[in-house]
Amino acid sequence: MIDSHCHLNDDRFDEDLDEVLTRSYDAGVRHAVVIGYDLPSSRKAVELADRDVARGHPALSAVVGVSTHQAAEWSDQAGEEIEKLLDHERVVGLGETGLDDYYPEPSRSDQERSLVAQLEIAKAKKVPVVFHLRDAADDFFEILDRVGFAGPGVLHCFTGDENAMRMGIERNLFVSYSGIVTFKKSTELQAVAAKTPLESILVETDAPYLAPVPNRGKRCEPAHVVDTARVVAGLLGVEVKTLEDHVENNLLRLFPKIGAYSTQV
Numbered sequence: 295m296i297d298s299h300c301h302l303n304d305d306r307f308d309e310d311l312d313e314v315l316t317r318s319y320d321a322g323v324r325h326a327v328v329i330g331y332d333l334p335s336s337r338k339a340v341e342l343a344d345r346d347v348a349r350g351h352p353a354l355s356a357v358v359g360v361s362t363h364q365a366a367e368w369s370d371q372a373g374e375e376i377e378k379l380l381d382h383e384r385v386v387g388l389g390e391t392g393l394d395d396y397y398p399e400p401s402r403s404d405q406e407r408s409l410v411a412q413l414e415i416a417k418a419k420k421v422p423v424v425f426h427l428r429d430a431a432d433d434f435f436e437i438l439d440r441v442g443f444a445g446p447g448v449l450h451c452f453t454g455d456e457n458a459m460r461m462g463i464e465r466n467l468f469v470s471y472s473g474i475v476t477f478k479k480s481t482e483l484q485a486v487a488a489k490t491p492l493e494s495i496l497v498e499t500d501a502p503y504l505a506p507v508p509n510r511g512k513r514c515e516p517a518h519v520v521d522t523a524r525v526v527a528g529l530l531g532v533e534v535k536t537l538e539d540h541v542e543n544n545l546l547r548l549f550p551k552i553g554a555y556s557t558q559v
């Protein structure tokens with residue numbers, strides 16, 4: 295199993311990262327992608343990915359970028375550092391970036407400026423992008439089309455409707471489900487997940503956030519991805535192993551660089 299999106303670079307893992315990694319491995323997780331959300335967390339993601347894989351730990355790779363929530367911090371200088379980090383062997387993509395209309399801050403114009411600048415970098419460097427999208431699907435896809443971003447990419451922690459799912463897949467984006475899909479009240483999202491093609495699906499934890507049932511409310515860790523995968527497989531009506539084979543294959547299609555340095559997926 296893989297965790298396509300986690301924040302092991304979050305302070306909440308500083309104390310016991312080794313144990314978290316051991317538990318993840320014991321749960322069957324062989325690869326986890328650590329995602330940056332600003333410059334310090336991006337640097338930390340690279341440091342984590344750069345460690346040699348200890349026996350009994352999943353392999354880690356890094357994605358670097360400035361998130362919607364930090365979009366006001368975007369600057370040309372930040373862009374230059376992101377570009378440099380992208381050249382690192384174990385940095386497999388850019389993100390997370392996107393649009394989020396759920397919170398009033400930062401302003402939409404800051405978010406768009408940061409998104410467009412990062413899309414331009416991804417295009418120039420031909421790297422995949424991890425997207426955060428909440429309540430802004432039409433504008434988001436319009437920006438992708440305007441900039442001419444042709445993927446690959448992923449809609450991480452997907453919570454949109456079937457139309458948004460299809461619009462993403464049409465644009466060469468994978469659709470990744472987090473613990474939210476396991477929540478009892480997520481009936482609409484569950485119906486969308488049930489229709490997601492196996493060729494386009496991923497699973498993630500977004501740890502330390504959004505722990506799936508039965509650990510809802512606790513600190514989430516990559517080990518918990520197996521609970522989300524079990525629910526998603528059930529919704530799709532396939533064996534967990536079938537889903538696992540697809541998400542592992544999809545992870546390598548999304549982030550081809552992983553295959554170049556890690557045999558452990």
Ligand SMILES: [Zn+2]
Binds near residue numbers: 300329390500
């Ligand atoms: Zn995230």
